[in-house]
Amino acid sequence: MSDLEKKPVVVPGGGVSPHSGVASVESTAFGLPGIPALLIWLVLAGVCVWMFFSSSGPYSSNLGLSGLSKVMGVFLLWLFSGFFVVQPNQARVLTLFGRYVSTERRNGFFWTNPLTAKVNLSLRIRNFNAERLKVNDQQGNPIEIAAVIVWRVIDTARALFDVEDYTGFVAIQAETALRHLAAQYPYDNYTEGVLSLRGNPDEVAEALARELDVRLRHAGVEVLEARLSHLAYAPEIAGAMLQRQQASAIIAARTQIVQGAVGMVEMALRELSDQNIVHLDEERKAQMVSNLLVVLTSERGTQPVVNAGSLY
Numbered sequence: 001m002s003d004l005e006k007k008p009v010v011v012p013g014g015g016v017s018p019h020s021g022v023a024s025v026e027s028t029a030f031g032l033p034g035i036p037a038l039l040i041w042l043v044l045a046g047v048c049v050w051m052f053f054s055s056s057g058p059y060s061s062n063l064g065l066s067g068l069s070k071v072m073g074v075f076l077l078w079l080f081s082g083f084f085v086v087q088p089n090q091a092r093v094l095t096l097f098g099r100y101v102s103t104e105r106r107n108g109f110f111w112t113n114p115l116t117a118k119v120n121l122s123l124r125i126r127n128f129n130a131e132r133l134k135v136n137d138q139q140g141n142p143i144e145i146a147a148v149i150v151w152r153v154i155d156t157a158r159a160l161f162d163v164e165d166y167t168g169f170v171a172i173q174a175e176t177a178l179r180h181l182a183a184q185y186p187y188d189n190y191t192e193g194v195l196s197l198r199g200n201p202d203e204v205a206e207a208l209a210r211e212l213d214v215r216l217r218h219a220g221v222e223v224l225e226a227r228l229s230h231l232a233y234a235p236e237i238a239g240a241m242l243q244r245q246q247a248s249a250i251i252a253a254r255t256q257i258v259q260g261a262v263g264m265v266e267m268a269l270r271e272l273s274d275q276n277i278v279h280l281d282e283e284r285k286a287q288m289v290s291n292l293l294v295v296l297t298s299e300r301g302t303q304p305v306v307n308a309g310s311l312y
Contacts, residue, residue: 024157026220029094029102034083034109041079048072082114091156093119103156119160125152125224130174132230135182137197142234145182145197147208148227149174155220163219173215181208187233197231204228265292 051069086092086107094101094116101116105123112118132146151170153159159166182197185204189196195203209226216223269285271277 024100024155024161026155026157027102029092029104029110029112031084031104031106031110031112034085034111037111038083038109041076044072045076048076078114080114082111082116083109084112084118085109089122089124091121091123091153093121093156093160095119100157100161121153121156121160123153123156125150128170128174129229130171130178133175133178133182134234135179137182138184138186141187142236143182143187143197144230144232144234145178145228146230147174147178148229149212149223150225151212151216151221151223153220154222158218158220166219166221169219170216170221174212177208177211177215181211187231197228201228261292265289268292 048069051072084092084104086104088107090107092104094104094112096113096116103121104110104112128149128151130147130149132144134142134144137143149170153166163169181204184207185195185197185200187197189199197204205225205227208228209223212223212226269288
């Protein structure tokens with residue numbers, strides 16, 4: 001079992017021991033609701049203001065009360081830094097003295113320990129348009145390929161602490177997975193039953209999404225969808241491959257035309273025989289079959305030759 005699959009060493013406060021050598025684990029934040037905390041703060045601020053003005057009158061000599069009000073004012077300003085807002089599809093990652101504490105995913109207004117550092121992280125769905133890559137397919141043909149990846153962050157602790165830059169990590173891993181995918185399939189399907197990049201886009205997209213999901217799991221990223229946005233032969237072989245595709249299409253079309261022509265000839269001979277219109281010997285049948293096949297399979301319109309018989 002790999003290190004990333006081992007059970008993490010959890011430390012007090014929901015974080016992971018820095019010496020455990022395992023992936024970070026996201027934990028739910030314990031933040032006080034902001035409105036009640038703000039009301040308490042306002043009451044304390046009112047008391048502080050009352051103490052300050054009570055001790056600063058022209059006939060007041062209570063210097064201790066004045067000093068206490070100033071200390072209390074500084075303390076209240078420090079407490080005010082503990083308030084924070086979480087927008088929809090956003091999260092706040094809380095750290096205390098360099099140690100991960102928890103993540104607040106709930107939307108709203110909250111208060112927490114003012115000593116904690118609060119990092120905002122977006123949980124919205126994002127698109128990544130991978131650059132066009134020049135790679136070799138399974139058969140060694142150079143091709144150009146690109147993909148669009150839809151992803152989002154599902155584990156904020158891993159996204160921030162297990163990789164240097166999770167957006168750059170997504171870009172690099174997407175390119176690596178795309179190169180690996182192109183090497184697993186041929187560009188086109190010339191053998192029945194073999195998957196290809198061009199002939200099986202849904203299966204290829206599913207395989208790409210699975211591979212990306214495994215690669216990006218360490219960064220706390222979920223892949224929602226992955227699709228090829230560009231697929232073409234490289235310019236140096238595009239002309240030759242186009243001729244190959246055209247030849248394959250011509251062969252397929254000719255095969256269908258011949259099959260249809262043979263069926264029509266068979267039907268014509270059967271109808272002539274069943275309705276006793278004319279009786280043909282084997283030589284005449286062969287000549288008729290040859291003429292009908294020429295007419296039915298010719299690319300150009302045929303010109304009939306009428307046999308008017310012989311004068312002698």
